[in-house]
Amino acid sequence: MTLTGSGSVFARIDRNVLGLPGGTRPPLMVQVDSRAVLLSPQESRKALYGPRRDAALGAAVWRQAVTDARQEPRDGDGTGRLFVVWLALPGLYRNLYRILRLWRQVDRADLEAEAVLAVLTALDTADPTGPDTGGRLIKEAVNRMWAYAKRVTREIPILDIHALAETRNATISPEERPRPPEGWEVHITPPFRRECLYATLRFAERGPRRGRPRTESRLPNLVFRARRHEEAHIIGTLALCPAGALR
Known part of the structure; x- marks a missing residue:
């Protein structure tokens, strides 16, 4: 897993998901063909981004995670929605670092916050059974990061x-x-x-x-x-x- 600074938005999400009160997050139960599989948060990420990832298992992880988040009560603790964001983070690092290298004036915390907001917004209309659900969430976040960075770099201070x-x-x-x-x-x-x-x-x-x-x-x-x-x-x-x- 890519490490982030202790004060970054992504790092706080890591701590919230992996360090929930009373232990780690409960395992995710997914259906692959006719069998049920229990996956820890780390195993869920490994199924999505690991070197020997299984496409069918990865699709099942996104399907179940998005379904749980969409069914979560609005007045709940939001752990299901936060888990979906956490699953999407590894797919954002490459573009995050590219933007920070191109434009040093862009604040990393703001950039990460824009990405998280994009995932949460896209989650409200995401189809758990649709093709490449996770890829669509990640794409929305990447597009929003680039749009935010370009908008910030166009903001030139004007003398009063x-x-x-x-x-x-x-x-x-x-x-x-x-x-x-x-x-x-x-x-x-x-x-x-x-x-x-x-x-x-x-x-x-x-x-x-x-x-x-x-x-x-x-x-x-x-x-x-x-x-x-x-x-x-x-x-x-x-x-x-x-x-x-x-x-």
Whole structure:
């Protein structure tokens, strides 16, 4: 039997079926031709997946297991339905590992849960006497695993543009702004355009040294670089004010 991680869905099903209170699950009685055969859970799986499996015995195992599960009361403990899921698990491992190798972002527990749900759903309409009943249950689970994996890999995180714009355009009140002592602040405010992101640019310079304001020497060059051609579009306005002054 293929081993699974202790925290996986398949592993929990293994423990529930093989470690039922009071001992292991009661044997399954199947009819093969004119004889009755008692099989333990392990023998039932061996009849389905063993190297010397008997097709007639395997069909009898699925027929009896599905019949017992379908006849189980809805308010019962669900051991019959869980046993059918447990019988189907070895038929799912190959595709489970293929999916996990192809898409590492797919969560294994979610993938196993999808497979179990598919088996239980298909069990509600399964025909115990139909051809290849077990194969149909396994096929439903495999298809659902692949469909889930493909759906998950198509889910690409999308940036919340509105939230980003609100964050970038958020203004800080003058009382909260750090103020250089006796310095200058230059604020460049772009015109409002709904189709664009915009924010106020702020440059601060410390106060003058040795009685000479350094801002005076830099302001002409700043204004020169900020000028525009008379036919160009306005990109913003520039304001120069003492640090902390209201604008």
